[in-house]
Each structure stands twice: as structure tokens, then as C-alpha cells.
Amino acid sequence: MPDRPLIGVSTYLEVAARWGTWELEAALLPAGYPRLVQRAGGLAAMLPPDAPEHAAATVARLDGLVIAGGPDVEPVRYGAERDPRTGPPARERDAWELALIGAALAARVPLLGICRGMQLLNVALGGTLVQHLEGHAEVVGVFGRHPVKPVPGTLYAGIAPEETSVPTYHHQSVDRLGAGLVPCAHAEDGTLEAVELPGEHWVLGVQWHPEMGEDVRVMKALVEASRAARP
Numbered sequence: 001m002p003d004r005p006l007i008g009v010s011t012y013l014e015v016a017a018r019w020g021t022w023e024l025e026a027a028l029l030p031a032g033y034p035r036l037v038q039r040a041g042g043l044a045a046m047l048p049p050d051a052p053e054h055a056a057a058t059v060a061r062l063d064g065l066v067i068a069g070g071p072d073v074e075p076v077r078y079g080a081e082r083d084p085r086t087g088p089p090a091r092e093r094d095a096w097e098l099a100l101i102g103a104a105l106a107a108r109v110p111l112l113g114i115c116r117g118m119q120l121l122n123v124a125l126g127g128t129l130v131q132h133l134e135g136h137a138e139v140v141g142v143f144g145r146h147p148v149k150p151v152p153g154t155l156y157a158g159i160a161p162e163e164t165s166v167p168t169y170h171h172q173s174v175d176r177l178g179a180g181l182v183p184c185a186h187a188e189d190g191t192l193e194a195v196e197l198p199g200e201h202w203v204l205g206v207q208w209h210p211e212m213g214e215d216v217r218v219m220k221a222l223v224e225a226s227r228a229a230r231p
Contacts, residue, residue: 064226067117118205125178
């Protein structure tokens with residue numbers, strides 16, 4: 001496909017990962033993310049954690065940005081005490097991805113947050129999180145599914161206008177919305193499942209994991225917005 005936009009995807013930095021005979025520190029990304037970008041018509045670039053001051057220069061070389069799923073956001077980032085059920089902090093990743101989000105918003109680079117990425121987008125804009133939620137990660141290490149219903153008239157509803165079954169695995173969710181964000185999808189129990197930033201700048205966060213399913217519409221919308229936003 002000609003004119004494939006370059007989509008950066010944030011990654012994990014793990015102390016030890018094993019492949020072949022090696023066990024070393026590694027920057028990792030589940031293969032579903034780059035595969036989804038590729039299936040949607042984009043070129044995927046992995047973005048390992050870096051110094052936050054390099055975020056603007058990194059984003060300037062991208063056509064679009066994905067903040068991937070991963071560990072819980074450290075509660076201090078939104079002014080809360082840590083709940084005992086909140087996972088250990090990933091401070092370097094929090095700092096890097098918050099800087100990437102800020103750079104993308106400032107440069108009007110299309111932005112998609114997935115699970116943790118949606119939560120971090122909310123935190124970046126001054127919102128808060130529910131630190132523990134029952135029923136959205138029922139078996140440890142196993143993705144479940146549940147339906148999400150779009151809010152009519154939103155960006156997300158234009159992408160997926162019908163109720164859709166989505167792959168899900170999370171135990172936290174958005175509480176108070178960040179500045180300017182609006183809800184655009186909910187689960188049956190009322191949990192906020194997607195948020196967006198209305199306006200000309202394409203910004204969407206989804207609580208589920210599209211990289212674990214067959215529906216490419218959300219990522220294709222990001223790729224198309226990234227192509228259209230090029231100078």
C-alpha cells in the first residue's frame with residue numbers, strides 16, 4: 001500500500017526477558033500492536049522509554065502515535081494514595097508516555113490510547129482513575145470479552161456505530177474526566193470504555209485491546225487520520 005503513515009507505539013522496558021539462550025533487559029511490545037498497525041495500512045515503529053525531553057523530537061518524526069497497554073499508572077500522577085490492589089509503579093514509562101502524549105497534543109499528531117494509554121491520556125489532561133474495578137479482568141493473564149456501546153454523535157460512533165464485542169483486560173478505569181475529554185463508549189455496567197477530545201485534532205482512547213481482536217476499524221481510523229494530517 002503506498003503512502004503508509006509511520007505510527008509510533010510505546011513499549012515496555014523489562015528488567016529481564018528470555019529468548020533463545022539469552023536473558024537480558026529488553027524493550028518489548030506484544031506482537032499484536034505492530035501487526036494491527038500493519039493490517040490497518042501503517043508502518044509500525046517501536047518507541048522504548050527515553051528521557052522525557054526527547055518526546056517532542058520523537059513525535060515530530062511520526063505521523064501518528066499509539067500509547068500501548070501495560071502496568072497501572074502510579075497514583076501520585078493524579079494526586080491519589082496507592083490502593084493495595086494497584087500494581088507496582090513504572091515511573092520511567094509513566095514519565096516518557098506522559099511526555100509523548102503532551103508532545104502529540106501540542107503538535108496535533110493523531111493519538112490513540114489503548115487501555116493504560118487511555119487512562120494515561122485522562123491523567124495527562126488532569127483526570128483521575130478508579131484504582132480497582134471488578135469484572136473486567138476475570139482470569140489472570142487471560143483476555144475476556146464484553147460488549148461496548150458507542151455514544152451517538154461521537155468520533156468513536158462514526159468508526160463503530162453499532163454495539164461491539166471487544167477483547168478486554170483491565171482492573172482500573174477512568175473516574176473524573178480530564179479537561180476537554182468526552183465519553184464515547186460504555187460497557188453494560190456503565191464503565192467508561194472510550195474517551196475522545198472533540199475538535200479537528202484526532203484523539204481517542206479505548207479501554208479495550210483492539211490488538212487482540214480482528215476488528216481493525218479503530219486503528220484504521222488512526223492511520224487514515226495520520227495520513228490526512230501530514231503537512
